[in-house]
Amino acid sequence: MIVEILDIVIAGLLLGGLYALIAMGLSLQYGVARVLNISHGEFIMLGALGAWFLFGFGVNPLVSLAICGPVTFIIGFLLYRTVFTRLRTSSASIGAYEGSSMLASFGLLFIIQSIALIAWGSGIKGYTYLAFPVNVGGALFAANRLVALAFAVFLGLVFYFFLVRTRLGKAIRAAAQDPATAGLMGVNINQVLALCFGLGAMMAGFAGLLISICYPVNTTMGLEYTIITIIVVVLGGLGSIPGSFIGGFILGLIGSIVTYLEPGLSLAAYYVLFMLLLLVRPTGILGK
Amino acid sequence: MDKTTVLSKKPLFLGLLFLLFILFAFLPLYGSVYSVILVTAIFMHIVLTVSWVIFSGPTGYISLASAAFFGVGIYTSAILGKTFPLPIVICFGALTSFCLALFVGALTLRLRGIYFSMFTFGLVLLIQQLLLWYEVNITHTRGRFVIVINNATIYYVMFAILAATILTAYFISRSKYGLALQSIGEDEEASAHTGINVTVLKTIIFAVSALFAGAAGAIMATRWTYIDPFIAFNPLFSFMPVLMAIFGGMGQFYGSIIGAVIFAYLQEMLITRFPYYYMLIFGIILVVVILYLPGGLVGLLQKWRKGDLAEKHANT
Numbered sequence A: 001m002i003v004e005i006l007d008i009v010i011a012g013l014l015l016g017g018l019y020a021l022i023a024m025g026l027s028l029q030y031g032v033a034r035v036l037n038i039s040h041g042e043f044i045m046l047g048a049l050g051a052w053f054l055f056g057f058g059v060n061p062l063v064s065l066a067i068c069g070p071v072t073f074i075i076g077f078l079l080y081r082t083v084f085t086r087l088r089t090s091s092a093s094i095g096a097y098e099g100s101s102m103l104a105s106f107g108l109l110f111i112i113q114s115i116a117l118i119a120w121g122s123g124i125k126g127y128t129y130l131a132f133p134v135n136v137g138g139a140l141f142a143a144n145r146l147v148a149l150a151f152a153v154f155l156g157l158v159f160y161f162f163l164v165r166t167r168l169g170k171a172i173r174a175a176a177q178d179p180a181t182a183g184l185m186g187v188n189i190n191q192v193l194a195l196c197f198g199l200g201a202m203m204a205g206f207a208g209l210l211i212s213i214c215y216p217v218n219t220t221m222g223l224e225y226t227i228i229t230i231i232v233v234v235l236g237g238l239g240s241i242p243g244s245f246i247g248g249f250i251l252g253l254i255g256s257i258v259t260y261l262e263p264g265l266s267l268a269a270y271y272v273l274f275m276l277l278l279l280v281r282p283t284g285i286l287g288k
Numbered sequence B: 001m002d003k004t005t006v007l008s009k010k011p012l013f014l015g016l017l018f019l020l021f022i023l024f025a026f027l028p029l030y031g032s033v034y035s036v037i038l039v040t041a042i043f044m045h046i047v048l049t050v051s052w053v054i055f056s057g058p059t060g061y062i063s064l065a066s067a068a069f070f071g072v073g074i075y076t077s078a079i080l081g082k083t084f085p086l087p088i089v090i091c092f093g094a095l096t097s098f099c100l101a102l103f104v105g106a107l108t109l110r111l112r113g114i115y116f117s118m119f120t121f122g123l124v125l126l127i128q129q130l131l132l133w134y135e136v137n138i139t140h141t142r143g144r145f146v147i148v149i150n151n152a153t154i155y156y157v158m159f160a161i162l163a164a165t166i167l168t169a170y171f172i173s174r175s176k177y178g179l180a181l182q183s184i185g186e187d188e189e190a191s192a193h194t195g196i197n198v199t200v201l202k203t204i205i206f207a208v209s210a211l212f213a214g215a216a217g218a219i220m221a222t223r224w225t226y227i228d229p230f231i232a233f234n235p236l237f238s239f240m241p242v243l244m245a246i247f248g249g250m251g252q253f254y255g256s257i258i259g260a261v262i263f264a265y266l267q268e269m270l271i272t273r274f275p276y277y278y279m280l281i282f283g284i285i286l287v288v289v290i291l292y293l294p295g296g297l298v299g300l301l302q303k304w305r306k307g308d309l310a311e312k313h314a315n316t
Helices: A002-031 A040-055 A061-090 A094-120 A143-165 A167-177 A179-184 A189-214 A222-236 A241-261 A263-280 B003-025 B033-059 B066-080 B086-108 B113-139 B151-174 B176-186 B188-193 B198-224 B236-248 B253-270 B275-292 B296-315
Strands: A133-136 A139-142
Touching: A002 A040, A002 A139, A002 A143, A002 A189, A002 A222, A002 A241, A040 A061, A040 A094, A040 A189, A040 A222, A061 A094, A061 A143, A061 A189, A061 B275, A094 A222, A094 B113, A094 B236, A094 B275, A133 A143, A139 A143, A143 A167, A143 A189, A143 A241, A167 A179, A167 A189, A179 A189, A222 A241, A222 A263, A222 B113, A241 A263, A263 B086, A263 B113, B033 B066, B033 B151, B033 B176, B033 B198, B033 B236, B033 B253, B066 B086, B066 B113, B066 B198, B066 B236, B086 B113, B086 B151, B086 B198, B113 B236, B151 B176, B151 B198, B151 B253, B176 B188, B176 B198, B188 B198, B236 B253, B236 B275, B236 B296, B253 B275, B253 B296
Parallel strands: none
Antiparallel strands: A133 A139
8 A cells, every 4th residue: 555655656757857947948938938838749749859869879868958958948039039039029929928828839839840750750759768667666667767856856956946045046937026127227138038948948848858758759749748838837827937837746646646547537627626726726736 | 982883883792692692592593503503612611610609719719620510411411311301401410510519619619729729620520529439330331322403403502691791791791790809809808807708709709610511411311312421521611711711811801811712712623633733832822821911812912902002102
């Protein structure tokens, strides 16, 4: 019994760590840059397939972190500067901008996904890395999943302290509260928003890489992760970064429990939770 | 523009409409089988797009539930198709969608903006997952076969649904309810204060728009012959109407129809031959339209015509 509970809880935490990392990225993109980025999952896919691609050349996945992260950051940064900055300046209101930027991110989803499909095809891809079992208090887990959790928590914390402790982090927080005033205080607002979008894409890239260590991946995996991410972000409160972090672990635990009880219903349970949440408390657990 | 051109334009327009009607009404008699199937698919996209525009166009609520209504129609048709005649099946498909929309609308329409979009999209996926679970665990089957009907019948039924959709959309947009919807889009609070029963109106129009998506789903199911939750509740059917409407331009009534015709034609031409390139082109067009043509094709046309007129006036 104890082992079973431990099994479920640890499996939930392992899943939750990944969710948390992904959700922090989207939270940054929506909370600061005001883009509900439907193409978020495509950056996860890029990170995952990037790691798989590099693994084919014998690059250690943990070394690939240093390659995939910056690449997805640059793609995100450039996309914001080319597409979303223009949309932001031409939109009449913040509501109109949220709507049109969401639709533009749909377009990006199709573009990124079809380029990946043309480049890599639609087959399932995977590689084995650190697949030996580790005994955690009686429950057995593959070492790669523990490594993924450790990295997810580490990256999440580093990112949190970056926001809280550094000057740039302060600029980002200021831009989240009031972009116009932050601009008047000397924050280069276009640059900061693009940076946020790029950082969000980078988190997705990191998370995708960690996912590829644990699970097989393919080029059409993105949308499912995007939806899970949106659920986590709403659960934690749209725009709240600590909320996303906690929400990720909560959803991971829920997923793990439901999978234990009735494996076919885990996604359905996510959607039920999501819709109830939207109806009862759309601001999430840590929202204002 | 002087008075005579305004007066003489209407009969010309009606004549053109009549000609188009005749052209399409007899298509199965002179056209090839392929052209009938192609036009049916285009009609389906117009129905989905226009029914989306009925509610989301004036109010600005971006609904992503089209796939849910369409899929409910498909499944109703698959379940009832063997026992009931076609007209009843289609009515049932439409009504089931209507009830679902009524329920969802009453539940969610107090959600604003992005929350509403997320909820409606969640609905599509939830129904898909529940059906999948039901089929795997309770009935132990995967998908269903639908009774086959000849192409000409499908074509005429879709044609009728199309006509009903366009007429309804036209009359709603010209009625006081259309105006009320528009004022909700401009400022919901202000329109509530002018005496519009905002919640009831939104819910009813949302449900009416679902009628047509459900009917279209019920007839399309017979065309596909085999369906499963992934085919019926494909999220693409939620995105397509939005994109087609934006591409065509939502400011004018006919914009969404033009957008749907062009996109549906492109889709039918490209998707079987170059599926990945089709998606790529599709994405690029979407981003470009949102960035550079906020009014869609129709907006571009109007701008170009206005520019033309202004030039003429400047010269005289």
